[in-house]
Amino acid sequence: MKFTLDNIDGQLVGIAELEGRLDARNSKPLQKTFLEWLEKTPLVVFDCSLLDFIDSSGLGAIVGCLRNALEKEGDVRLAGLNEKVGMVFELTQAKRLFSIFANRGEAASSFAVKPDPGTGR
Amino acid sequence: MKTILAFREEEFAWSHEVFSCVHPLLLPLCNKPFIEFLIDFAILVGSTAVRILCDGGINPIERYCEDGSRWGIALSYGSLHGDDTAETLLGKNRKFCGEERIMIVSGFSFIRYDKRLNYKSLAGSLPEGEWAACPGGSITLSGAPEKPPADGAATPLSLMPLDGMASYYRASMEALETGADRYVLPGYGGEPGCAIGRNVVISKSAQIRKPVSIGNNVQLLGDTIIGPSAIIGSNVIIDRESSVESSIVLDNTYIGEQLEVIGRIASGNRLNDPRSGASISMEDPHLLGSIKKSQTLSALPRKVAHALAALVMISVLAVPFLFLWPLLKLGGRWRSAQIDCHSENPGETISLGKVELDATNALGATASTLSLDRYFRLFRVLTAELALIGSTPLPAEEPHPNAPANALAYRPGVFSYAEAEQWPATGGDAAIVERYHLVHSGPISDIGLVVKAFVNRPHEKSSA
Amino acid sequence: MSSIITLTLPGDPLFTEVARQTTTSVASLLTGENHSASDETQFVHDFELAVSEAFTNSVKYAGEHDTPPTVTLTFELEKQRLTVSLLDANSPFSIDTPAPDIESYPENGYGLWIIRRVMDSVTYRREGNSNIISMSKTL
Amino acid sequence: MIITETSANGIVIVALEGNLDALSAPKLRGSPPVADPKTTVVLDLEKVGFMDSSGLGAIVGAAREKSDPACGIVLSCMNDKVRRTFETTNAQRLFHIFDDTAAAVDFAATRQIART
Numbered sequence: 042m043k044f045t046l047d048n049i050d051g052q053l054v055g056i057a058e059l060e061g062r063l064d065a066r067n068s069k070p071l072q073k074t075f076l077e078w079l080e081k082t083p084l085v086v087f088d089c090s091l092l093d094f095i096d097s098s099g100l101g102a103i104v105g106c107l108r109n110a111l112e113k114e115g116d117v118r119l120a121g122l123n124e125k126v127g128m129v130f131e132l133t134q135a136k137r138l139f140s141i142f143a144n145r146g147e148a149a150s151s152f153a154v155k156p157d158p159g160t161g162r
Numbered sequence: 163m164k165t166i167l168a169f170r171e172e173e174f175a176w177s178h179e180v181f182s183c184v185h186p187l188l189l190p191l192c193n194k195p196f197i198e199f200l201i202d203f204a205i206l207v208g209s210t211a212v213r214i215l216c217d218g219g220i221n222p223i224e225r226y227c228e229d230g231s232r233w234g235i236a237l238s239y240g241s242l243h244g245d246d247t248a249e250t251l252l253g254k255n256r257k258f259c260g261e262e263r264i265m266i267v268s269g270f271s272f273i274r275y276d277k278r279l280n281y282k283s284l285a286g287s288l289p290e291g292e293w294a295a296c297p298g299g300s301i302t303l304s305g306a307p308e309k310p311p312a313d314g315a316a317t318p319l320s321l322m323p324l325d326g327m328a329s330y331y332r333a334s335m336e337a338l339e340t341g342a343d344r345y346v347l348p349g350y351g352g353e354p355g356c357a358i359g360r361n362v363v364i365s366k367s368a369q370i371r372k373p374v375s376i377g378n379n380v381q382l383l384g385d386t387i388i389g390p391s392a393i394i395g396s397n398v399i400i401d402r403e404s405s406v407e408s409s410i411v412l413d414n415t416y417i418g419e420q421l422e423v424i425g426r427i428a429s430g431n432r433l434n435d436p437r438s439g440a441s442i443s444m445e446d447p448h449l450l451g452s453i454k455k456s457q458t459l460s461a462l463p464r465k466v467a468h469a470l471a472a473l474v475m476i477s478v479l480a481v482p483f484l485f486l487w488p489l490l491k492l493g494g495r496w497r498s499a500q501i502d503c504h505s506e507n508p509g510e511t512i513s514l515g516k517v518e519l520d521a522t523n524a525l526g527a528t529a530s531t532l533s534l535d536r537y538f539r540l541f542r543v544l545t546a547e548l549a550l551i552g553s554t555p556l557p558a559e560e561p562h563p564n565a566p567a568n569a570l571a572y573r574p575g576v577f578s579y580a581e582a583e584q585w586p587a588t589g590g591d592a593a594i595v596e597r598y599h600l601v602h603s604g605p606i607s608d609i610g611l612v613v614k615a616f617v618n619r620p621h622e623k624s625s626a
Numbered sequence: 627m628s629s630i631i632t633l634t635l636p637g638d639p640l641f642t643e644v645a646r647q648t649t650t651s652v653a654s655l656l657t658g659e660n661h662s663a664s665d666e667t668q669f670v671h672d673f674e675l676a677v678s679e680a681f682t683n684s685v686k687y688a689g690e691h692d693t694p695p696t697v698t699l700t701f702e703l704e705k706q707r708l709t710v711s712l713l714d715a716n717s718p719f720s721i722d723t724p725a726p727d728i729e730s731y732p733e734n735g736y737g738l739w740i741i742r743r744v745m746d747s748v749t750y751r752r753e754g755n756s757n758i759i760s761m762s763k764t765l
Numbered sequence: 766m767i768i769t770e771t772s773a774n775g776i777v778i779v780a781l782e783g784n785l786d787a788l789s790a791p792k793l794r795g796s797p798p799v800a801d802p803k804t805t806v807v808l809d810l811e812k813v814g815f816m817d818s819s820g821l822g823a824i825v826g827a828a829r830e831k832s833d834p835a836c837g838i839v840l841s842c843m844n845d846k847v848r849r850t851f852e853t854t855n856a857q858r859l860f861h862i863f864d865d866t867a868a869a870v871d872f873a874a875t876r877q878i879a880r881t
Contacts, residue, residue: 124435125441128435128441131422131424132426132444133420133421133422134420218855219849219852221668224664224668224845225662225665228662228664229664241851241857241858241862243858253872254861254862254864255864256868257864258864520628557747639788640788642787642788643788646786668849675817675850678817679817682818682819726854728825728856729859731829731834732825733825733826734818734819736821737817737818740817740818740850740853743853744853
């Protein structure tokens with residue numbers, strides 16, 4: 042899982058690329074490495090354009106990452122969900138927990154805009 | 163007037179892949195199988211006999227429609243050759259056609275008609291040839307008109323090809339929304355726009371938003387929202403706080419807790435998006451319960467509870483078993499054979515003793531009341547190869563209920579949840595109540611269900 | 627109600643008819659309350675066809691034996707389910723025959739395929755030097 | 766099984782009565798009009814009470830030997846039971862099947878003329 046750091050208008054934003062399957066086998070490692078990324082920046086984008094399967098443990102891991110990020114006043118925003126992965130989020134209403142963007146660019150630049158306190162999630 | 167319904171397998175091959183558990187010609191549109199819509203239209207047009215032709219096997223249709231007496235018409239079946247045209251079909255069914263005018267409906271398409279209109283006189287007076295058509299489907303009339311041309315009363319008739327999930331979804335919604343006024347739909351009782359079948363249990367806090375169609379043997383649990391535009395099949399459980407809107411839930415399907423099914427087709431454990439054609443599997447139990455509720459109940463406490471309960475049963479039943487078993491065995495009333503069943507982890511099988519207990523005499527009856535025919539299986543619970551209560555063990559040669567590898571929603575047990583609940587345990591139905599309990603069962607509730615299964619099973623056996 | 631009927635016949639084509647008619651009458655004993663007439667006639671036809679195929683195969687592959695070959699049919703009747711097994715002393719065989727490639731107009735190779743299509747479950751096992759093929763279907 | 770042969774406008778009609786199984790199939794397979802590749806035959810199955818794979822194999826095997834397998838043997842008056850045995854193996858796809866023998870003869874006659 043590649044993780045790069047971008048600087049968007051002075052904001053340090055982490056971009057993580059998820060690939061292939063995210064299921065019981067590799068959901069624990071994701072949560073562990075996410076904590077290291079969190080040390081660098083609480084604002085993270087999960088680029089899921091190469092992610093083609095997710096089951097409940099994968100979903101649980103991503104929600105876990107979000108919870109950790111929120112504890113550090115950060116956020117996890119998702120980008121490039123394909124139809125199948127999107128369906129899992131819609132079915133379990135998990136999509137209500139995340140801001141979801143078409144691609145990593147939009148997701149990253151959404152961090153640059155100061156979140157208007159009124160509409161904070 | 164007689165009718166020929168002609169189908170070619172390639173027209174509905176797509177449906178086999180997506181809805182593998184039902185024959186395409188019996189695919190429900192709203193709450194009625196597709197073929198019945200065509201039979202109704204044939205009757206509306208004044209047909210006294212209908213013949214169904216197909217180039218593949220139509221055995222399931224013959225078993226469903228039988229001889230047509232249910233609709234008061236003569237129904238017969240035949241085969242179709244690859245390069246048959248409307249004209250050669252008439253030749254091949256000359257005895258059936260006789261001198262009558264014949265309406266030939268060909269192709270896997272949905273007929274849009276309105277039962278209140280008079281198609282009979284129109285069909286009798288139209289000239290020979292095509293009456294209506296769509297890509298891959300047509301309605302043609304053979305022979306000279308039987309009556310002079312009727313006045314040009316507008317009797318609209320059109321065809322919609324059922325060539326994939328998207329068109330199937332549209333046709334079903336159309337049948338639901340136009341409801342009972344245009345089509346003959348069962349179960350449309352008092353309120354318009356709301357058809358409910360038999361043995362439907364609806365929780366007080368469940369909301370039904372019309373138009374809705376619900377089949378037989380359905381449970382809608384607390385705070386569920388069904389509709390608007392929801393088609394629910396038979397043998398379905400919609401679990402707490404889930405919503406089903408603008409969606410079709412086909413027979414034998416379990417929808418888990420706090421799930422949102424909007425604009426989808428759910429069939430067995432597959433959830434399909436009719437527009438994009440994407441589909442995901444829902445047999446992953448945690449996926450059946452929303453992610454907010456922590457799903458971390460580990461298996462250990464359950465396994466320990468089951469083992470302890472099994473130990474208790476082994477010791478309590480030891481005396482009656484050691485007394486009855488030798489007698490029954492000698493009397494030839496205890497026949498056992500080994501059968502291979504799917505184990506909990508996919509790909510592996512376990513060999514279980516299947517005991518055939520002849521309960522016609524007092525000894526056999528007591529043994530069966532005490533479920534002694536499953537006594538040996540209790541020991542498999544101690545080694546955690548079997549749960550004390552879980553799914554009905556499935557013979558290995560039958561396909562695994564959750565074909566994909568991660569079959570977490572199947573856990574074979576000495577007793578089954580279906581036996582505890584006395585749910586009609588025939589094939590798909592048992593699976594539904596079992597999937598519900600697999601998601602909800604905790605160690606304590608399981609023990610309660612074991613007692614229920616123990617008590618209900620003999621009752622079920624004696625009535626079986 | 628579960629009863630067992632056993633019938634041993636000489637392994638000779640002449641007796642296929644006996645096997646067939648016995649199967650038809652045993653299968654017709656099974657009536658379910660909530661089953662339509664056509665379900666029952668189809669149930670009987672399926673067994674008539676399956677047993678006739680199995681018996682014909684058993685006679686065809688009887689091979690040379692010092693004692694004349696025999697085929698033992700065992701009918702196991704349960705409430706809604708019938709299981710018929712055939713025992714013979716032929717050499718072992720496999721029931722996983724491929725589907726007939728119909729476009730090539732094959733003249734044989736249909737028997738076991740038909741049995742597997744019309745029966746709910748078919749199992750084969752070897753016991754000592756005899757084959758036991760058992761076919762079952764639920765009404 | 767009883768085999769009766771008749772003919773109508775140049776087409777041979779073979780009518781079968783009884784069971785078509787391992788015992789009777791060779792008789793059908795060997796009957797001259799059925800075995801002769803050049804003769805188009807209408808096989809009237811109305812009085813066939815039971816047919817198993819040997820019977821099916823005899824009909825399909827005979828068709829294969831015909832100069833035009835698709836129309837060399839035309840089937841007529843099949844009852845539901847026999848039709849199901851055909852459908853179990855998809856063999857119905859190989860034949861033109863009529864519910865009336867006269868119609869089958871007309872069809873065979875037109876095909877015969879078209880070919881000669």
